[in-house]
Amino acid sequence: MPNKMIELQAVTKRYGNLVALHNVTMSVPRGAILTLLGPSGCGKTTFLRLLAGIQTPDEGAIWLNGRLVADGGGKTFVPPEDRRVGLVFQDYALFPHLDVGHNVAFGLKGTRQEKAARVADMLALVGLTGYERRMPYLLSGGQQQRVALARALAPLPDIMLLDEPFSNLDTALRTQVRSEVRDILRQANMTTVFVTHDQQEALSLSDRVAVIFDGVVQQLGTPQELYNTPCSAEVAAFMGEANFVPAEASGTKALSPLGEVNLFQPMRGPVRLMIRPERLHIEPPHAEGTLALVQWREYYGRSQRIGVKLEDGTPLVVSTDTQVAYERGDRVRLTVFAPLLAFAS
Numbered sequence: 001m002p003n004k005m006i007e008l009q010a011v012t013k014r015y016g017n018l019v020a021l022h023n024v025t026m027s028v029p030r031g032a033i034l035t036l037l038g039p040s041g042c043g044k045t046t047f048l049r050l051l052a053g054i055q056t057p058d059e060g061a062i063w064l065n066g067r068l069v070a071d072g073g074g075k076t077f078v079p080p081e082d083r084r085v086g087l088v089f090q091d092y093a094l095f096p097h098l099d100v101g102h103n104v105a106f107g108l109k110g111t112r113q114e115k116a117a118r119v120a121d122m123l124a125l126v127g128l129t130g131y132e133r134r135m136p137y138l139l140s141g142g143q144q145q146r147v148a149l150a151r152a153l154a155p156l157p158d159i160m161l162l163d164e165p166f167s168n169l170d171t172a173l174r175t176q177v178r179s180e181v182r183d184i185l186r187q188a189n190m191t192t193v194f195v196t197h198d199q200q201e202a203l204s205l206s207d208r209v210a211v212i213f214d215g216v217v218q219q220l221g222t223p224q225e226l227y228n229t230p231c232s233a234e235v236a237a238f239m240g241e242a243n244f245v246p247a248e249a250s251g252t253k254a255l256s257p258l259g260e261v262n263l264f265q266p267m268r269g270p271v272r273l274m275i276r277p278e279r280l281h282i283e284p285p286h287a288e289g290t291l292a293l294v295q296w297r298e299y300y301g302r303s304q305r306i307g308v309k310l311e312d313g314t315p316l317v318v319s320t321d322t323q324v325a326y327e328r329g330d331r332v333r334l335t336v337f338a339p340l341l342a343f344a345s
């Protein structure tokens with residue numbers, strides 16, 4: 001069995017003059033969860049449609065489970081129903097007139113007993129044992145989404161594709177349902193491509209994240225790589241809040257409004273330091289560090305965001321999990337956890 005369950009080689013997809021995906025090359029190992037992350041319109045759904053066989057690439061080639069399923073020349077095209085791919089979309093799309101059991105059994109082959117056994121297995125997997133006769137409208141949003149997942153898993157696909165599956169759930173439920181779904185996919189050892197525009201979701205759910213802007217894969221890496229060592233200032237800002245501070249680099253050191261700091265990589269000349277708010281340490285005025293004035297404070301309970309200004313006017317956002325009640329006008333000292341990432345400016 002091939003280890004690469006999904007492979008794309010130089011795939012380009014156009015809609016008329018619009019390049020929806022440009023020259024995408026990547027692979028997904030068996031059992032891994034890959035997240036496609038990017039703003040609305042960047043090409044995420046197009047990516048899934050190409051894998052599902054709902055659309056064909058203009059250039060390049062796609063392999064699923066070691067089998068060529070589509071190529072740009074159009075010589076090879078395996079239709080969706082023969083790709084062993086399961087799909088879950090944003091709007092669950094359960095059949096409203098069918099009960100849960102019949103929704104999950106839809107599209108299954110075999111005898112009635114075999115289907116009933118598979119339905120029971122799938123409902124057990126998603127934590128809905130005994131819900132066979134329930135109608136979809138009597139289920140919560142989270143339960144409906146788990147039925148949709150059970151239905152997609154029932155034919156035992158090789159690959160699962162999920163397109164923004166949690167965006168119709170409210171915030172509290174979303175966090176819960178997404179960890180449930182992740183556990184189910186893990187338990188099934190399912191190779192998964194998951195689409196979201198929410199970076200928290202991408203970071204918390206995935207083995208690998210591909211950040212896509214305007215049809216181009218900017219970076220593919222682990223959640224930690226994307227958060228800590230983004231390839232550009234744009235990716236850095238997209239992955240989470242970041243301060244960008246001008247500095248002058250000389251080797252692995254840079255001179256900045258926060259004093260001399262260490263860099264991840266040697267650089268030379270004018271740069272922008274990328275500083276996540278939690279990498280700044282806020283201390284009382286008699287401590288060591290760079291003097292700053294508190295401008296504002298947002299309190300979240302387990303953490304707080306504090307806006308400060310350095311003496312030279314540089315504004316910074318600090319995140320801290322202390323309970324100190326800072327007030328506008330307070331004098332504080334800042335130190336920074338180095339080494340820092342820098343981008344040429």
Ligand SMILES: Nc1ncnc2c1ncn2[C@@H]1O[C@H](COP(=O)(O)OP(=O)(O)O)[C@@H](O)[C@H]1O
Pocket residue numbers: 015018020038039040041042043044045046047
């Ligand atoms: N069938 C289509 N015909 C023409 N343009 C399309 C079609 N589907 C998507 N697009 C365009 O392609 C780009 C990528 O769309 P899509 O893959 O749906 O992005 P995402 O899922 O990231 O929001 C967008 O600019 C969108 O308007």
Ligand SMILES: [Mg+2]
Pocket residue numbers: 044045046163
């Ligand atoms: Mg989409």
